[in-house]
Amino acid sequence: MLFHVHMIVDIPENLPAEEAERIKAEEKQYSQELQRSGKWRHLWRIVGEYANVSIFDVESNDELHDILSKLPLLPYMTIKVVPLAKHGSAIDA
Numbered sequence: 001m002l003f004h005v006h007m008i009v010d011i012p013e014n015l016p017a018e019e020a021e022r023i024k025a026e027e028k029q030y031s032q033e034l035q036r037s038g039k040w041r042h043l044w045r046i047v048g049e050y051a052n053v054s055i056f057d058v059e060s061n062d063e064l065h066d067i068l069s070k071l072p073l074l075p076y077m078t079i080k081v082v083p084l085a086k087h088g089s090a091i092d093a
Contacts, residue, residue: 026072
């Protein structure tokens with residue numbers, strides 16, 4: 001199942017810089033593991049924002065929920081999930 005996931009990050013200014021850097025490093029490691037596994041298929045930065053658009057390829061809604069729930073930056077994110085379906089005019093498989 002494919003999902004379009006829009007993530008907006010809003011780290012509070014009062015969070016100590018060292019803590020923010022630690023969380024961001026954990027987020028990077030976790031996201032790269034998911035990318036290598038094929039679960040996090042695409043990751044695109046939104047220009048001018050601390051946000052991204054991602055495509056996930058998972059077995060179920062529950063699997064996506066589990067993955068997103070483990071994001072280290074989750075407490076500082078607003079996430080919107082949109083399920084995707086194949087388009088009849090698409091030329092790729």
